[in-house]
Amino acid sequence: MLEEYDEDLEILGYPRELIQIFMNIFVNAIDEFERKAEKQEFKILKTKILKDGNSGVIVIQDNAGGIPENIIDKIFDSKFTTKSDTNGTGIGLYMSKEMIEKYMDCTISVENKEMEYSEQKYLGAQFTIKIPLKIKE
Ligand SMILES: Nc1ncnc2c1ncn2[C@@H]1O[C@H](COP(=O)(O)OP(=O)(O)O)[C@@H](O)[C@H]1O
Numbered sequence: 120m121l122e123e124y125d126e127d128l129e130i131l132g133y134p135r136e137l138i139q140i141f142m143n144i145f146v147n148a149i150d151e152f153e154r155k156a157e158k159q160e161f162k163i164l165k166t167k168i169l170k171d172g173n174s175g176v177i178v179i180q181d182n183a184g185g186i187p188e189n190i191i192d193k194i195f196d197s198k199f200t201t202k203s204d205t206n207g208t209g210i211g212l213y214m215s216k217e218m219i220e221k222y223m224d225c226t227i228s229v230e231n232k233e234m235e236y237s238e239q240k241y242l243g244a245q246f247t248i249k250i251p252l253k254i255k256e
């Protein structure tokens with residue numbers, strides 16, 4: 120069960136790499152906002168920290184329109200990009216997933232999710248990262 124958590128969570132992982140991973144996700148959301156033909160008034164990037172048993176769960180959600188269903192299974196692939204016109208490398212999410220799953224015993228997943236803000240409904244991408252908690256002795 121996912122629960123909201125008020126206290127600090129101590130997680131097991133590499134802080135530098137985690138910052139890099141969060142930056143990748145944030146920059147991708149910003150890219151999506153920038154690429155939209157129609158600029159929207161409210162650009163939202165929400166982060167939440169939850170607890171699920173012995174894991175910390177970090178949820179990052181944007182309202183930039185979501186990921187087309189025909190590519191959502193490919194976004195973690197090496198060199199997959201929809202930004203070939205703007206020097207996209209398709210490496211960011213691939214490296215993030217490698218780092219998270221091979222070196223940190225964590226998981227990353229994505230889904231499209233609706234968000235409501237100021238009486239408007241938006242679609243966006245939601246990334247979920249699960250990281251083991253440091254068990255306190
Ligand atoms: N928040 C997002 N909303 C919509 N599409 C996204 C989002 N984040 C990633 N993507 C898709 O995933 C692809 C791969 O992302 P990434 O590995 O960071 O490579 P790059 O940013 O160089 O294209 C992007 O090209 C884009 O199509």
Ligand SMILES: [Mg+2]
Pocket residue numbers: 143146147211212
């Ligand atoms: Mg990127």
